[in-house]
Amino acid sequence: MTRLLVICLVLFLPEMIFSQERKVDTVRVFYLGGQSNMDGFGFNKDLPDDLNKELNDVWIFHGNPAPDDSEKGGKGLWKKMSPGHGIGFSSNDPINKLSERFGAELSFARKMQSLYPDEKIAIIKYSLGGTSIDTAATSAGTWDVDYLGKNGINQYDHFLNTVRNAFSKKDIDNDGTEDFLVPSGIVWMQGESDAQREDVAMRYYENLKKLMGLIRATFRSSDLPVVIGKISDSGQSRSGKVWAFGELVQYGQEKFVRLDDHAAIVRQTKHYKHSDAAHYNSEAYIDLGERFAQAIFDMNAPEVRLLSKATKGKISITHKPSDKYRAKGARSLIDQKPGSKYFDDESWLGFEETDLAATIDLGSSQRLENISIGLLQDVGVWIFFPEYVEISWSEDGKSFNKPQRMEHGVSQREFGQLMKRLRLEKKIQARYIKVYAKNVGKCPDWHVGAGEKAWLFVDEITVK
Ligand SMILES: [Ca+2]
Numbered sequence: 001m002t003r004l005l006v007i008c009l010v011l012f013l014p015e016m017i018f019s020q021e022r023k024v025d026t027v028r029v030f031y032l033g034g035q036s037n038m039d040g041f042g043f044n045k046d047l048p049d050d051l052n053k054e055l056n057d058v059w060i061f062h063g064n065p066a067p068d069d070s071e072k073g074g075k076g077l078w079k080k081m082s083p084g085h086g087i088g089f090s091s092n093d094p095i096n097k098l099s100e101r102f103g104a105e106l107s108f109a110r111k112m113q114s115l116y117p118d119e120k121i122a123i124i125k126y127s128l129g130g131t132s133i134d135t136a137a138t139s140a141g142t143w144d145v146d147y148l149g150k151n152g153i154n155q156y157d158h159f160l161n162t163v164r165n166a167f168s169k170k171d172i173d174n175d176g177t178e179d180f181l182v183p184s185g186i187v188w189m190q191g192e193s194d195a196q197r198e199d200v201a202m203r204y205y206e207n208l209k210k211l212m213g214l215i216r217a218t219f220r221s222s223d224l225p226v227v228i229g230k231i232s233d234s235g236q237s238r239s240g241k242v243w244a245f246g247e248l249v250q251y252g253q254e255k256f257v258r259l260d261d262h263a264a265i266v267r268q269t270k271h272y273k274h275s276d277a278a279h280y281n282s283e284a285y286i287d288l289g290e291r292f293a294q295a296i297f298d299m300n301a302p303e304v305r306l307l308s309k310a311t312k313g314k315i316s317i318t319h320k321p322s323d324k325y326r327a328k329g330a331r332s333l334i335d336q337k338p339g340s341k342y343f344d345d346e347s348w349l350g351f352e353e354t355d356l357a358a359t360i361d362l363g364s365s366q367r368l369e370n371i372s373i374g375l376l377q378d379v380g381v382w383i384f385f386p387e388y389v390e391i392s393w394s395e396d397g398k399s400f401n402k403p404q405r406m407e408h409g410v411s412q413r414e415f416g417q418l419m420k421r422l423r424l425e426k427k428i429q430a431r432y433i434k435v436y437a438k439n440v441g442k443c444p445d446w447h448v449g450a451g452e453k454a455w456l457f458v459d460e461i462t463v464k
């Protein structure tokens with residue numbers, strides 16, 4: 001080998017490695033949490049035949065429910081969805097102990113399969129009966145992140161453990177292909193334990209907002225859809241009310257979904273029949289799961305209702321992003337996870353002076369309707385929207401059409417953290433998509449970094 005060739009190889013090797021992408025399956029994952037009406041008190045024996053069995057192609061990671069201070073919360077393993085994930089379930093990894101009961105997860109999973117027929121579905125569940133989201137109501141366990149209790153372990157930690165353990169498995173269905181989990185929604189059925197004391201019930205909205213923010217952050221998606229199950233009262237007590245301050249909690253739940261742009265509520269609960277004073281009956285849990293699934297599906301904006309076709313494809317990029325801002329590599333550009341307005345949230349790819357030049361191979365020629373790219377401007381930290389974005393496409397990967405240029409129309413003097421998605425709406429047939437974003441190159445004359453290298457930040461390219 002000549003010396004020159006060796007040098008060339010050494011120079012180009014990092015980019016070649018960077019461009020390699022391995023095959024992965026994309027799986028939509030949903031988190032189900034709360035207290036006992038999320039645990040589920042339905043009886044397996046009441047299930048119709050089509051639900052009273054293992055479901056194919058839908059998986060559940062059910063974290064071991066444990067009291068505060070326990071070291072065992074959140075252990076678990078991926079299994080095919082089946083009855084038995086209701087109250088009484090436990091897991092000590094490597095063994096799941098199924099119970100005679102089920103909750104909303106079963107019909108939720110089946111409904112999700114029908115709503116997303118071409119996609120793989122997975123559920124992460126962690127809930128514990130009697131738990132509250134307020135520090136003051138800790139008798140059966142609390143989800144309050146700031147409550148440190150005896151040794152600093154509570155429901156929130158068990159939830160985190162569950163998610164950590166679930167995501168640590170790279171091939172959830174053991175079929176030899178790595179599974180890439182795309183968080184797609186949160187279901188929260190809880191509040192009864194917060195409805196027993198007036199002061200706690202009064203704080204429900206603030207507590208719920210905080211906790212949902214934390215759960216969304218755990219899944220690294222600040223606008224992940226949240227669906228709330230509205231608590232209801234069976235009336236089965238001497239006073240006629242099981243939950244003395246239930247209305248205050250309901251008010252907090254309604255307020256949350258009214259003020260949050262990505263939240264919905266299932267109110268059907270008030271019509272449900274009960275199996276005991278605090279819990280719904282089998283029929284109700286089946287209905288509840290289906291309504292949760294439909295609510296999340298409806299909430300997903302049309303553009304994310306169907307997964308980006310890019311996510312199942314391969315991406316290669318010509319210029320490496322900076323080592324400082326490379327997220328998880330080129331694949332982060334098609335992982336369905338948008339960045340936040342913070343450039344250092346590890347979901348943005350940052351290019352210092354260089355351009356983004358990406359090619360996506362969808363694997364087959366497909367009918368497409370739009371292609372979009374997400375961008376960030378934060379001129380205080382030298383990040384500018386690109387001069388322009390160009391998109392071109394091809395069926396054979398060789399002859400591409402004339403690039404279609406898009407501009408953002410935002411001044412470079414626009415300070416603050418601005419996010420913008422440029423979208424090309426066009427009905428086309430293509431297998432290969434090229435997306436090019438032109439870095440402005442240098443900071444402008446008036447800027448504190450005048451003449452220095454400018455940054456280009458990109459978080460996600462979608463193809464639909
Ligand atoms: Ca797999």
Ligand SMILES: [Ca+2]
Pocket residue numbers: 332333334335336337338339347459460
């Ligand atoms: Ca992304």
